[in-house]
Amino acid sequence: MSAIRYLSKSRVQSGRQCHRRLWLEVHRRSSLAWSPQAQARLDAGSRFGELAQSLLGGGLLIDAGHQEANQALAQTAAALTRPASEVPRLFEPAFEHEGVRVRVDALERGPDGDRLVEVKSTTGVKEPYLWDCAIQTWVARGAGRPVRSVAIGHVDSRFVYRSEGDYRGLLAVTDITAQVEALVPLVADVVALLKQVVAGDEPAIATGAHCSTPYDCPFLDHCASQEPAPPAFPITVLPRAGKLLERLAALGYSDLTQVPDTLLDSELHRRIALVSRTGTPWTSGALPDLLASLPYPRHYLDFETVSFIIPRWLGTRPFQALPFQFSCHTEAADGSLQHTGFLDLSGAAPMADFVEAVLAAVGRVGPILVWNRGFEAGVLRRLAADFPRRATELEAAADRMIDLLPIYREHYYHPDQRGSWSIKAVLPTVAPDLDYGDLAVSDGQAAQLAYQEAIAPGTPPERHTELREQLERYCELDSLAMVQLVRHWAP
Numbered sequence: 001m002s003a004i005r006y007l008s009k010s011r012v013q014s015g016r017q018c019h020r021r022l023w024l025e026v027h028r029r030s031s032l033a034w035s036p037q038a039q040a041r042l043d044a045g046s047r048f049g050e051l052a053q054s055l056l057g058g059g060l061l062i063d064a065g066h067q068e069a070n071q072a073l074a075q076t077a078a079a080l081t082r083p084a085s086e087v088p089r090l091f092e093p094a095f096e097h098e099g100v101r102v103r104v105d106a107l108e109r110g111p112d113g114d115r116l117v118e119v120k121s122t123t124g125v126k127e128p129y130l131w132d133c134a135i136q137t138w139v140a141r142g143a144g145r146p147v148r149s150v151a152i153g154h155v156d157s158r159f160v161y162r163s164e165g166d167y168r169g170l171l172a173v174t175d176i177t178a179q180v181e182a183l184v185p186l187v188a189d190v191v192a193l194l195k196q197v198v199a200g201d202e203p204a205i206a207t208g209a210h211c212s213t214p215y216d217c218p219f220l221d222h223c224a225s226q227e228p229a230p231p232a233f234p235i236t237v238l239p240r241a242g243k244l245l246e247r248l249a250a251l252g253y254s255d256l257t258q259v260p261d262t263l264l265d266s267e268l269h270r271r272i273a274l275v276s277r278t279g280t281p282w283t284s285g286a287l288p289d290l291l292a293s294l295p296y297p298r299h300y301l302d303f304e305t306v307s308f309i310i311p312r313w314l315g316t317r318p319f320q321a322l323p324f325q326f327s328c329h330t331e332a333a334d335g336s337l338q339h340t341g342f343l344d345l346s347g348a349a350p351m352a353d354f355v356e357a358v359l360a361a362v363g364r365v366g367p368i369l370v371w372n373r374g375f376e377a378g379v380l381r382r383l384a385a386d387f388p389r390r391a392t393e394l395e396a397a398a399d400r401m402i403d404l405l406p407i408y409r410e411h412y413y414h415p416d417q418r419g420s421w422s423i424k425a426v427l428p429t430v431a432p433d434l435d436y437g438d439l440a441v442s443d444g445q446a447a448q449l450a451y452q453e454a455i456a457p458g459t460p461p462e463r464h465t466e467l468r469e470q471l472e473r474y475c476e477l478d479s480l481a482m483v484q485l486v487r488h489w490a491p
């Protein structure tokens, strides 16, 4: 087994989440697998971190790479020999104490001591951040720095991008000194324990809720592959069942088909258990009449949106869901179907054209059928606020939306859904010919990534065309899926 001499802040955090995760990070890095979505989140966070350096007021960057720890320590030590009046703020300074090495996002030197700032690309302070900062504070103090206060620099969700290139106000700085000071005395014992973990054999820890709390673990495939195959219907297929799952697990249940109804406390959970036991799909019997009563023309509508931590277009906010695509199938009383699509891959703000196109597609008459109304109606109402000239029509369109998801949840369940009413889970159970399986873009997150790749300046034209086709196929399938989910019961 290879010996390691140092832990990093992120490895201490990994070890706090799961000893096995830390051990694997040190000894089996080849089993680590970040999803493209997770990698994209890391990249976006890095871009926000770079912008935050200028928003904090600039400073001296310790530019040795993260693999060049000794060089970073030497650069930091050299910088700190200069007076604070010359170098009041350092970015990425490196410190080491008792075998733990950290890089601090920002260290501000003041007359009464240092302020340590940890930058996070989220909209507030979360519990794991306090530990991040406690570890850094413990190391920095151990290395001789007089850390007096600690803060989190995070995204201010109230920020609106008003002037090209001006992001002042995007970064909020929240003091967390008191919470961090409460944790600092605990760090030494945590570090000592984790050093023992690293020096030992791979911990025998089974997968469970801790694999995604507080962060998704990149070793999940590795660990799951070493465990016995789970039951066909594990208790985890029960939706919204956090505490119940803990109770069932404590009673020794892992297979839902073995759980007696008396231990399940909602009608929905009992239905899912019954269907899982019998393998027979369930419908309430009211579904055909309910769907047949929908008037014509019926507009089946699906949106795709993108959000940016650093707003890209004037008038937008961080994390705002901005629509760049829709697909609408309009069904007439005679059964004829007309498709309208919109996709803007120009890289310019797509919202204004989207508004005109979507209002033209859904007209003024007929229900607008969606899957998960909260999302689509929320996008339209946000657009109504941003485009007051079209607010009345947009609000009216939002009011016409009918959500197929709760209708299906109340009246239908198939064992293959495995506790999910996402359209991707329900569709194959009634229309096996329509399948998302062979699509290169097959969910909303993949659509966001495809969009961002398409609008990137360096994307070659052939790839741009390919991404357009993938996005069009995916979004069109989403609205066509809803047509099939209604026609199946009310042809």
Ligand code: SF4
Residues within 6 Å of the ligand: 017, 018, 019, 020, 021, 022, 024, 205, 206, 207, 208, 210, 211, 212, 217, 218, 219, 220, 221, 223
């Ligand atoms: S997948 Fe779960 S059990 Fe395996 S290392 Fe990660 S957190 Fe630990």
